[in-house]
Amino acid sequence: MRPSPSSAVAVAVEAPTASTLLSDYKELLKPGITAFVVVMAAAGYLLGATGPVDWVVLLGLMAGTGLTGGGAAALNHVVEREHDARMARTATRPLPGGRMSPSHATTYAAVCVVVGAVVLATTTNPLTTGLALLTVALYVGVYTPLKRTTVHNTLVGAIPGALPALGGAAAATGALDAVGWALFAILYLWQLPHFYALAWMFREDYRRGGFRMLPSADRGERTLAAMVLGASLLLLVAGVLPAAVGQAGPLFLAGMAGLGTAFTIPAFSFFSEPTDARARRLLLASIAYVPAFFVLVVADFLLR
Template sequence: MTDQPRSLLAALPLSAERRVQLQACWELTKPEITFQVTLSALAGYLLGCPEGLNGWHLLGTLTGTGLTAAGVGALNHYLERDYDAAMRRTARRPLPSGRVSPTTARYLGMLLVFAGVGLLCPVANALTAALAIATVLLYLYVYTPLKRRTKYNTLIGTIPGALPALGGWTAATNNLDVGGWTLFAILAVWQMPHFLSLAWMYRKDYERAHYRMLPVVEPDGRSTAWQTLGFTALLLPLGVTPYLVGVAGPVYLVGSILLGLYFLRPAVAFFRTRHVQDARRVLIASVVYIPALTGLIVLDWLLR
């Protein structure tokens, strides 16, 4: 949890117990992931909106997307609470630590999802709301259980992970044109090195919780290293496709190439060494990638 929400909670006239519960509820929403998801929706919206931006429409779209993502995060905590308890990295999360009850997490998640989808349908459009519903169902009831059944779970999980970016495009255009699919492809491919590097760093933890992550199933790391490098390299040509299809300009083109090279460097190092330190560098680069890409799209949009 960031320092800012902590300080805000400390300023409220609440009991210590209530502050702990509110802090736990905030953590349930996976704020870092929710932020990334909302940024991807912003990127999609701006790519689909070449001129005449409606600020309230954009705000409603991002709010609905963020609420839905936060609800999915809380429900994911609820579904995986027993597995989180078995992992050192996640044992201090709100449910395994007992700071909040499973019932609270479930109802909070449902409330946020209903609020997010309920906002997207009238404010954005029905297509965007449908994509949000698909994201919820695919993430919670396809990707989440597959994490304990097949090593291909990460690849399958790229679909719900990339749908919010496509939802940003559909909110602006109300269609599924090629421009939206280019961003969907970028977000889908980006997730592979992001999650593979994380899985390599915590492979022992995942093994304790009986997750079928690729580094657990193939512990020598050869396939993990190859896929991390391959998908990161694929981002270089994919990153320029918004320019090639005419939804982004030259500022975006140059920036996306430089950003792709920045991401590729730690992936090459990890491919060579398979060291945890290099996996961490890949993870850090992946966390930088989406905000930086969104920043390029914003700058390119402002300069049109």
């Protein structure tokens, strides 16, 4: 069902130029999220590696993961274009803004996914390639429609969000081993406070867009706050698992223990009194967690 003129956010439509087209191509890939999954795939490779870096594998992993993940993000733009048109935060995106047709964006997304899969297949292994394609299928085919049917969609969406780390470890080992699953757990748990903070901050916008997010459910605000705290505490435990299984050293162990402890502070604060300001601090803490985690992974690899 197309949004009515009264429900859609009015935006000025400009004639596309070469520069705006390139900008729109970039926006369709959701570069922030795509960069994140690329970093996590690289972290998975470095933690899983038992010898020197195979740069062909690592660079192929990063390029292929970026293309398949970006292609999935572009397909998400296509599927959610009418809902995005209702929200001020997303109304100016390429499709609801009228600068690109759905068929154009779909073709672009498909090319990204196919090229990414080919890069992964030729530089890594079938397991890593399969996990990347599974990520696309789950993100677009399962998580995206669930956002309009259940407030617990984030619990499902965190699965494709965590698969790139598992794929990175598989690129190094050729198997689904303990370190890969440990990384999957870290990334899965990290996403819950991150995206619940966003769901809280933009809860009214999500309602206008027709997305069912946890704050809109009965007692959803307290449930969300409790899940933020629970996920943060579990993340503290999951963060040290790579060291517990013998794939990381004492620096990583100490660093992750400190990082996980620091992350629980804004989570406890938000749990005690959920407010927009505390949700924003939680979001910023989750954003800072990623580069700190990657620095620890690289440092641990270099010290082996």
